[in-house]
Amino acid sequence: MTFGRLQRRAGARPMSEINMTPLIDVMLVLLVIFIVSAPLLGRGLRLDLPRTEGAVAPDAPALLALAIDAQGRLYLGGLPLPPADARQALMQAAREAARRDPATEVQLRADRRVPYGRVAELIGWVQAAGLTRIGLVTEAAPPSPPPAPTPAPPR
Secondary structure (H helix, E strand, C coil): CCCCCCCCCCCCCCCCCCCCHHHHHHHHHHHHHHHHHCHHHCCCCCCCCCEECCCCCCCCCCEEEEEECCCCCEEECCEECCHHHHHHHHHHHHHHHHHHCCCCEEEEEECCCCCHHHHHHHHHHHHHCCCCEEEECCEECCCCCCCCCCCCCCC
């Protein structure tokens, strides 16, 4: 009988690789959250646009989106302009757009409760800055019901 040391097996070797499964799981959960919440992050600007029966305008290659809500606040590209210097900020943005591309189109969305004089004033500001292509954006009118058929005259 030998009284020696007991032989022990070597311990587990440290893992030198990163386990990617938890990282991928977290990324997929974040992706799902962004996919679900993206439609809810749409523009918060709600306008009551006039309804007309007209053709849909083609997409312009370069455009400047301008909106005015019922309270008279101006929005440029969906971002509100500070009321104190809204005219200056709008003129500066329009001048910059005209310098980049003189054919830039201004798409003006005005709430139906905005006075016509205010809309005309905005158009004047944009034209003074050098942009002449201005489109007034409206909503499509609901389809009208077909006319009732007229009965044939008796013979």
